[in-house]
Amino acid sequence: MFQKNSEITGTESIDWKTLPFGYLKTDFNIRCTFTEGIWSELEVSDSEYFPIHIAATGLHYGQEAFEGMKAYMGIDGKVRLFRWTENAKRFQISAKGILMAEVPNELFHEAILKAVKLNQRFIPPYGTGASLYIRPLLFGSGAEVGVKPSSEYTFIVFVSPVGPYFKEGFSPVKIAIVRDSDRAAPNGTGNLKVGGNYAASLRGIAKAHSFGCGSPLYLDSKDKLNIDEIGAANFFAIKNNTYITPKSDSILPSITNMSLIQLAQDLNLKAERRPISIDEIESFDEVGACGTAAIISPIGEIKDIENNKIYRFCINGQPGPISLKLYNTLVGIQNGEIPDKHNWTEIIELN
Ligand SMILES: Cc1ncc(COP(=O)(O)O)c(C=O)c1O
Structure with missing residues (x-):
């Protein structure tokens, strides 16, 4: 027709x-x-x-x-x-x-x-x-x-x-902490997927690019103490066999993140959704950005330009083992390679 x-x-x-x-x-x-x-x-x-x-x-x-x-x-x-x-x-x-x-x-x-x-x-x-x-x-x-x-x-x-959101694909990316612009206000619309948040994020993205990074890492816009999210992706970290991701009212509830929490628990990891202080970064074994577009992007470097600090992860340029396992499991379910035991997928009947 x-x-x-x-x-x-x-x-x-x-x-x-x-x-x-x-x-x-x-x-x-x-x-x-x-x-x-x-x-x-x-x-x-x-x-x-x-x-x-x-x-x-x-x-x-x-x-x-x-x-x-x-x-x-x-x-x-x-x-x-x-x-x-x-x-x-x-x-x-x-x-x-x-x-x-x-x-x-x-x-x-x-x-x-x-x-x-x-x-x-x-x-x-x-x-x-x-x-x-x-x-x-x-x-x-x-x-x-x-x-x-x-x-x-x-x-x-x-x-x-x-194709993949980050040109690096499933390879470590660099991100930069941005403090002089906010994508969302406390009690604003940061938890919604509305256009205004993305307009508000453009200056932060441009700033991250100017530092040679792919995306900005936003902190909570009130106190700038806790991690909020990364450009158009949620933040997660792995430490002590635990999957940790920020709890904040001004971030978008990511469906990928929600799924990774479940997959982490399936792998016998603990999962915590809680405020994450920027000071905790140094203690993480693995850090990543997650979302539909990127699935998981392992983070290799977090630049804090104002404080003249660079946090480095992914030793030898390799993603961490837990990020890799989570990535392979999620992609495997989406591609029909791994049984979809949580009933997350729907097969589209094509004619
Ligand atoms: C601001 C923001 N955070 C996080 C995400 C990741 O969400 P999801 O996993 O549902 O794609 C997105 C993408 O939709 C986003 O735009």
Whole structure:
């Protein structure tokens, strides 16, 4: 019924193994609108553009939230989604947090399945390290002047084949502590996946880059004493056979982190979610960044420029053994190589 996008050359020309983490045009995206309390039917579009009212609240007042998840081609030729209900739940929490209409689970599920199925020729082959990134987004599309919630919302899902988030892949990365800008305020929206947090993080990212690092390490924005998170990933550390990750109201609850906590416990590690003082860094055996995009990025160096300190991990450039085990287990479940005993994956029936 739907014709593939003739502007796109065959996917044979895509070098899956060197694919960056970025946007690549695919055939179709999915859209629908919430007006007068009702969600419209899902529409399929082959356009990358969307006409938007000049007074839309999403443009002026930042009423916008998004999600990030992936479809993985498995060793058995089956395509898997990972814990999509957690993304749907977080999308609803983000919407509620900035007074937007919530996308119900069934609509979310139908939209992501449609987006993956209609773009199935863009699902990277098994073994390439690439996957199909799924980006649901929601924004106030109704016109308002004066700060108030919109009366209309638009929900869109597009996909893009992506390679690893950090160009180093599963190799140690460098991060820099940033103190002179904050991505989130105490009692703000740091625990939501809303666009404003990412706008607020851009200065920190630029600063980390200027120090030769891939991402900023944010501390709690009030006292700058405890570790919050790393760019668009959560922080974890390993010490004394324990997986430790920050407890903070201003970080995004990562679905990858939640899964790693479970996998760590499955490996007979203890797991702790608690405030982590910056002074504790030196005592860690392994540190890492985790998220859908990066899965796990082992951290090789944490630079504290203001205090003229560099904390070093990953001796001989090798990721720590527990990070490696956790990474292989999670990737193995997503790729269908390891039994999914927690029922985290859903197989998508392609036609
Ligand atoms: C700020 C932030 N923290 C953490 C994460 C990791 O979350 P997840 O594992 O659900 O992708 C993300 C990515 O979504 C993020 O944007």
